[in-house]
Amino acid sequence: MALPALDSPRWQGTASAFLYGMRSVTTTILTAVLFATYVGIGALAHDTHFSLFWALLSTALIWAGPAQIILLAALGSGATVIQAALAVGVSGIRLFPMVVSVLPMLRTPETRKRQLILPSHFIAVTLWVECFCLLPMVPRDRRIVFVNGLGTGLVVICLTATWIGYHLAANLPPLFGAAILLLTPLAFLLSTARNCKQPADVVALVLGLALFPVVSWFDTGVDILISGISAGTIAYGVHRWRRR
Amino acid sequence: MSDLQAFIGDWHALIILVLAGFLPNEVWRMLGLWLGGGIDEEADILVWVRAVATAILAGVIAQILVHPPGALATVPSPLRYGSVLFGVLVFLGFKRSIFAGVACGELMMVGGKYWMG
Structure with a gap:
């Protein structure tokens, strides 16, 4: 589905801009990956003995696949609330620079901060990638509404997938469950690799992958934080060194 | 237990969801919103x-x-790592297609697991 031209009168209504955003979920293969991932999260929630409402609420409130998988895995393996919160909190740090880099594309001089709360909540890897592709085709004063539509569309699809996965869980062959859980690392690795623009990004990605198993051998509880900050800082050092 | 109770489940679990799932994740988005406004996009x-x-x-x-x-x-670690590596190689070989990489990585894992029985 193509979006109307930037100066088209079809952008004028708030409702139509919202609907264009919602319909844009069909333009990307990432929506299908996201759907399958959330079928897996629904099934995982069922197998860890959480309620359906819990699973749906975690999709709507957390809205980040890896954080939900980490939370389920931590609570399922008997970790304390603090350990689980720490693991989720560390995995969420990546959302900070994503929000920081998307907001300048949404803002106009008249924009209030509270108008940006909902778009900020929707930001996760998929929406972040889509914003860079789609927003240049959306008039600036319609972008917040458009992103709210896109985010709402994605959340509705993922709530449906969570619901389906939760009900299917008991009937899913284990091989299917394993295949769905492998989707998250594969899709995240490849979409991050495609977003690598500078050598520093590549260094951060490769070193981050390599350092985690080393650090996790010490089992500190904040392994991802240690390997992430070390690898990221080395990558930043490479960036500084190359610029000299 | 009624259907509604079964649907909603245990209140404790919902509080844990908010404390250990929602808040530690959402705080980064809101920090990005409150602090990010002043950061120049090109800043070091x-x-x-x-x-x-x-x-x-x-x-x-x-x-x-x-x-x-x-x-x-249940998937042995060499097969897990091998499948992801294969997915990355296909991704790099096929014009950086996320779909081709994900599909081939998945196929290798499913095929390997099926073959091992």
């Missing part, structure tokens, strides 16, 4: 933040592969 500090964020995401990916949750734990 943002290069560092982005590099750390990328490396942390890499760590999250590695964590799911090294300590796999649920059914993924």
Whole structure:
């Protein structure tokens, strides 16, 4: 589905801009990956003995696949609330620079901060990638509404997938469950690799992958934080060194 | 237990969801909203933040592969790592297509598991 031209009168209504955003979920293969991932999260929630409402609420409130998988895995393996919160909190740090880099594309001089709360909540890897592709085709004063539509569309699809996965869980062959859980690392690795623009990004990605198993051998509880900050800082050092 | 009670489940679990799932994740988005406004898009500090964020995401990916949750734990580690490596190689070989990489990585894992019985 193509979006109307930037100066088209079809952008004028708030409702139509919202609907264009919602319909844009069909333009990307990432929506299908996201759907399958959330079928897996629904099934995982069922197998860890959480309620359906819990699973749906975690999709709507957390809205980040890896954080939900980490939370389920931590609570399922008997970790304390603090350990689980720490693991989720560390995995969420990546959302900070994503929000920081998307907001300048949404803002106009008249924009209030509270108008940006909902778009900020929707930001996760998929929406972040889509914003860079789609927003240049959306008039600036319609972008917040458009992103709210896109985010709402994605959340509705993922709530449906969570619901389906939760009900299917008991009937899913284990091989299917394993295949769905492998989707998250594969899709995240490849979409991050495609977003690598500078050598520093590549260094951060490769070193981050390599350092985690080393650090996790010490089992500190904040392994991802240690390997992430070390690898990221080395990558930043490479960036500084190359610029000299 | 009524249907509604079964649907909603235990209140404790919902509070844990908010405390251990929602808040520690959402705080980063809201910090990005409140603090990010003043950061220049080209600022050097943002290069560092982005590099750390990328490396942390890499760590999250590695964590799911090294300590796999649920059914993924039934896949032997050489097959898990091999499938992801194969997916990356296909991605690099086929014009950086995320779809081709994901599909081939998945096929290798499913095929390998099926072959091993």
